[in-house]
Amino acid sequence: MKNSKKSVNSLVSILGVFLATMLFGALIMLMIGKNPLQAYAAMFSYAVGDVSAITNLMNRSMALILAALCAAVASNAGIYNLGGKGQIELGAIAAAVVGYKLIGLPIYIHLPLCILAAIFMGIIGAAIPGYLRVKWKVDEVISTIMLNSVFFMFTSYLANYPFRDMTRWSGTTPPVEESAKLPFLIQSVELRSGIIFALVAAAIVYWIFNYTNQGYRWKMIGLNPRFAQYGGVNVGKDQMKAMILSGLLSGLAGAVLVCGSNYRYWESIAGPYGWDGVLIAMLAKNNPIAIIAVSFVFSIFKNGALGMEQVANVPSDLTGVLLAALILFITGREFVSILFRKRKHIILVDEEVKQ
Amino acid sequence: MKTETLLRLENINKTFEGGVQANRNANLVVKKGEIHAIVGENGAGKSTLMNILYGVQQPDDGKIFLNDKEVSITSAREAKKLGIGMVHQHFMLVPSFTVLQNVILGYEPKQNLVFVDNKNAEKKVQEICEHYNLTIPLHSLTQDVSVGIQQRIEIIKAIYRGAEILILDEPTAVLTPFETEDLFKICREMVAKDKTILFISHKLKEVLALSNRITVMRKGETLVTLETKKTTEPELARLIVGRDRIWTVGKQEKSFDQKIVLQTKNLSIKRSSNSYCVKDVSFHVKAGEIVGIAGVEGNGQFELMEALAGLMPIDQGEMFFNGSSISKKTTADLRALGIRFIPEDRMITGASVKASIKENLMIDQNDCAPFISKPDVMNWKEINEHSSKLIKKFNIVAQGPDTLVGTLSGGNLQKVVVARELSGKHKCLLVLQPARGLDIGASEFIYQQLLDAREANNAIVLVSADLDELFLLSDRILVIYEGEIVADFLPDKVTSEEVGLYMTGAKRTTPNTGSKM
Numbered sequence: 001m002k003n004s005k006k007s008v009n010s011l012v013s014i015l016g017v018f019l020a021t022m023l024f025g026a027l028i029m030l031m032i033g034k035n036p037l038q039a040y041a042a043m044f045s046y047a048v049g050d051v052s053a054i055t056n057l058m059n060r061s062m063a064l065i066l067a068a069l070c071a072a073v074a075s076n077a078g079i080y081n082l083g084g085k086g087q088i089e090l091g092a093i094a095a096a097v098v099g100y101k102l103i104g105l106p107i108y109i110h111l112p113l114c115i116l117a118a119i120f121m122g123i124i125g126a127a128i129p130g131y132l133r134v135k136w137k138v139d140e141v142i143s144t145i146m147l148n149s150v151f152f153m154f155t156s157y158l159a160n161y162p163f164r165d166m167t168r169w170s171g172t173t174p175p176v177e178e179s180a181k182l183p184f185l186i187q188s189v190e191l192r193s194g195i196i197f198a199l200v201a202a203a204i205v206y207w208i209f210n211y212t213n214q215g216y217r218w219k220m221i222g223l224n225p226r227f228a229q230y231g232g233v234n235v236g237k238d239q240m241k242a243m244i245l246s247g248l249l250s251g252l253a254g255a256v257l258v259c260g261s262n263y264r265y266w267e268s269i270a271g272p273y274g275w276d277g278v279l280i281a282m283l284a285k286n287n288p289i290a291i292i293a294v295s296f297v298f299s300i301f302k303n304g305a306l307g308m309e310q311v312a313n314v315p316s317d318l319t320g321v322l323l324a325a326l327i328l329f330i331t332g333r334e335f336v337s338i339l340f341r342k343r344k345h346i347i348l349v350d351e352e353v354k355q
Numbered sequence: 356m357k358t359e360t361l362l363r364l365e366n367i368n369k370t371f372e373g374g375v376q377a378n379r380n381a382n383l384v385v386k387k388g389e390i391h392a393i394v395g396e397n398g399a400g401k402s403t404l405m406n407i408l409y410g411v412q413q414p415d416d417g418k419i420f421l422n423d424k425e426v427s428i429t430s431a432r433e434a435k436k437l438g439i440g441m442v443h444q445h446f447m448l449v450p451s452f453t454v455l456q457n458v459i460l461g462y463e464p465k466q467n468l469v470f471v472d473n474k475n476a477e478k479k480v481q482e483i484c485e486h487y488n489l490t491i492p493l494h495s496l497t498q499d500v501s502v503g504i505q506q507r508i509e510i511i512k513a514i515y516r517g518a519e520i521l522i523l524d525e526p527t528a529v530l531t532p533f534e535t536e537d538l539f540k541i542c543r544e545m546v547a548k549d550k551t552i553l554f555i556s557h558k559l560k561e562v563l564a565l566s567n568r569i570t571v572m573r574k575g576e577t578l579v580t581l582e583t584k585k586t587t588e589p590e591l592a593r594l595i596v597g598r599d600r601i602w603t604v605g606k607q608e609k610s611f612d613q614k615i616v617l618q619t620k621n622l623s624i625k626r627s628s629n630s631y632c633v634k635d636v637s638f639h640v641k642a643g644e645i646v647g648i649a650g651v652e653g654n655g656q657f658e659l660m661e662a663l664a665g666l667m668p669i670d671q672g673e674m675f676f677n678g679s680s681i682s683k684k685t686t687a688d689l690r691a692l693g694i695r696f697i698p699e700d701r702m703i704t705g706a707s708v709k710a711s712i713k714e715n716l717m718i719d720q721n722d723c724a725p726f727i728s729k730p731d732v733m734n735w736k737e738i739n740e741h742s743s744k745l746i747k748k749f750n751i752v753a754q755g756p757d758t759l760v761g762t763l764s765g766g767n768l769q770k771v772v773v774a775r776e777l778s779g780k781h782k783c784l785l786v787l788q789p790a791r792g793l794d795i796g797a798s799e800f801i802y803q804q805l806l807d808a809r810e811a812n813n814a815i816v817l818v819s820a821d822l823d824e825l826f827l828l829s830d831r832i833l834v835i836y837e838g839e840i841v842a843d844f845l846p847d848k849v850t851s852e853e854v855g856l857y858m859t860g861a862k863r864t865t866p867n868t869g870s871k872m
Contacts, residue, residue, distance in 0.1 A: 211732055211733055211735075212731050212732055212733060213721055213722050213727055213731045213732065213733055214731060215733075216714070216717065216721050216733055217721060219710070219714070220707060220710065220714065220718060223707050223709045223710050224703065224707040224708075224709070224710070226703055226704055227703070227704060227705070227706065227707040227718065228707075228718065229666065229686065230664075230666060230686065230696065230698065230704050230705070230718075231686075231690075231718030231719045232685070232686045232687035232689075232690045232691075232718070232719050233687070233718065233721075234685070234687065
């Protein structure tokens with residue numbers, strides 16, 4: 001119950017940050033002689049104005065949520081997975097290939113196979129740097145980033161040669177079978193149930209973090225690995241498990257991108273999601289509930305940018321400014337809360353032990 | 356030696372957050388051109404006083420006079436300007452730089468205001484070396500030279516930056532005997548050329564061999580300043596240790612059953628490829644016995660305890676628990692056997708300061724009933740109750756199980772550690788400096804817990820530099836010096852001065868701990 005209260009607090013403060021960002025954006029628009037009301041109206045109508053806008057919003061949010069969970073699960077356990085992009089690509093191409101190669105299967109077999117294939121590839125992509133780190137102390141920050149390029153080139157090769165759709169330009173696989181697509185939420189606007197996967201994944205991660213043994217150990221390792229080791233926790237093994245779950249989530253992100261909205265793999269399908277996910281996890285401080293909220297805010301700004309440009313003639317670059325302001329405000333939130341917090345106790349400095 | 360006063364510290368007081376008083380009306384008079392040694396136990400306030408002099412820490416009150424002029428030293432940069440240099444125990448060198456680059460770092464002579472004038476730099480450093488008769492490979496990479504040379508780099512760096520007073524913090528701790536001789540030669544050379552040296556150490560032989568005068572510190576106070584010629588090793592040992600605390604706790608006489616619980620045989624741990632931090636250590640602890648290990652910090656006791664707790668691999672020898680080997684066991688295995696560890700470093704190893712009390716209490720039992728309900732699901736209700744009980748039982752002053760451990764005072768933090776280690780199954784306790792930095796009340800509480808554990812037939816190893824503590828609690832006292840057990844005493848058959856002599860390496864015997872069983 002204490003955890004849920006914390007989550008409510010963080011949701012409220014994220015809403016506050018969202019409003020502050022809008023206000024800041026409005027000031028800038030006034031300065032460059034645009035009408036902020038008109039621009040924001042356009043932004044919202046493009047982002048959430050009708051069902052098809054909502055479809056786009058959901059599709060962006062589901063990928064962001066899963067990518068952010070991927071980063072959060074790892075860094076919560078004191079190991080960093082910055083390889084979300086490469087792992088999503090791996091997951092996506094696995095889902096796409098299984099999705100178009102197997103024909104004539106019923107959906108309840110075909111779709112799970114696609115998702116499992118994606119998850120499997122995602123896990124491989126994360127387990128490699130995880131193993132290198134745990135076994136040989138190879139810095140995972142560097143190895144995950146470098147593997148992004150390796151995995152991208154690998155999937156790009158697959159999409160250009162063995163699995164290429166010859167009717168298309170290049171770097172694209174053929175469309176997946178109907179039986180490999182996620183069920184509809186709203187059929188008329190092609191809104192499929194990927195967002196449900198993302199929300200359920202967030203709920204499960206939230207549960208793992210707060211209620212399980214594993215979540216407790218991850219938290220302890222993340223806060224102080226030396227203490228965890230002293231307490232008898234097998235730090236390497238638990239960090240490896242965190243990397244596996246992290247890879248599983250990015251594989252799942254790849255699967256929902258293919259089976260839930262794009263229906264095929266194309267080069268760089270993970271786009272900015274991998275890195276935006278890392279950013280969102282940091283902003284949400286690895287809290288899965290906050291990740292959902294930040295991801296939606298992020299998506300609204302990004303999807304509404306076109307509207308602002310077309311209707312209110314505000315350059316779409318302003319979205320970049322808004323996102324930067326969002327980051328500043330979220331980070332600033334902490335600073336403000338530190339300023340206003342009553343100091344109940346003196347934080348002990350370790351000078352006492354050192355003196 | 357000249358007699359004019361160069362530096363005077365008057366009534367320096369320093370209290371750290373959390374209430375530890377590191378300096379208490381400390382006074383120090385340093386004469387120009389002398390080697391002035393400052394000796395005392397760990398935590399006696401030597402380093403704090405030197406850090407104040409070097410501007411790293413600020414005193415709460417008190418005055419510093421340099422050449423009879425009051426100065427306020429607000430930063431290390433300010434100290435350097437005033438001609439005060441310090442060589443820390445841990446060197447502050449860039450390993451990938453050449454020796455020369457390290458010496459001039461931050462104070463490079465400039466060419467055209469921008470570029471480093473290497474020629475000029477080399478000339479200047481060369482002059483210093485010649486003046487003080489120092490040889491040093493200026494163009495070697497710092498990572499390739501020995502520790503002794505690295506220390507020499509630090510000394511030259513300080514002189515290059517204009518130091519007139521040089522503070523050496525435990526300079527011989529890292530040196531071989533041969534390198535120590537060299538360092539002493541350098542020191543004598545420097546004072547002959549009008550530099551002044553403050554030499555911090557707890558090795559009495561060295562202090563007596565090198566210094567002109569000695570100031571003894573104990574519990575934050577500067578006890579006395581003596582002429583080196585007029586004092587002796589036993590006198591210093593007695594002054595350093597002192598015995599003025601009166602404890603209300605004490606151990607009950609009891610007879611032991613002869614069961615050996617913990618034992619090491621010829622245990623060795625390497626520090627580097629050719630030096631050992633623990634050398635051929637054999638000892639045993641019986642059920643219900645507290646074996647104290649006395650030693651000055653850095654003589655291998657830390658590594659020995661870490662190895663027994665499964666946190667550090669051993670290189671040679673073997674460890675036994677109830678007769679079976681535990682040399683290869685993990686920390687989790689050892690904890691399951693009932694071996695508990697109260698580490699010295701409670702801010703990093705013993706506790707997680709950003710986690711709550713209940714989370715800290717759970718670290719070793721997070722997968723045990725009754726703290727999990729279904730497999731792998733935490734039973735937070737049970738954990739809350741358990742934590743509240745321990746908070747009450749151990750008198751931990753905190754709002755509740757959710758209080759962050761980092762907000763607790765030192766004593767309460769240590770109580771959390773002790774509560775955890777004593778709440779699970781325990782048969783053997785490894786305890787390092789349990790009362791370090793704690794006030795009398797908290798210390799006594801912790802001692803009582805250890806004595807209760809002794810009554811409950813636990814085998815206890817107590818490592819400490821505090822002889823008071825060791826004499827109060829131990830059934831036997833071993834002394835560790837340079838990684839070896841050099842003595843084995845019964846506390847009522849020996850004086851603390853005697854133990855002090857063994858701790859500082861002045862005396863040693865070959866004890867027969869290993870063969871006595």
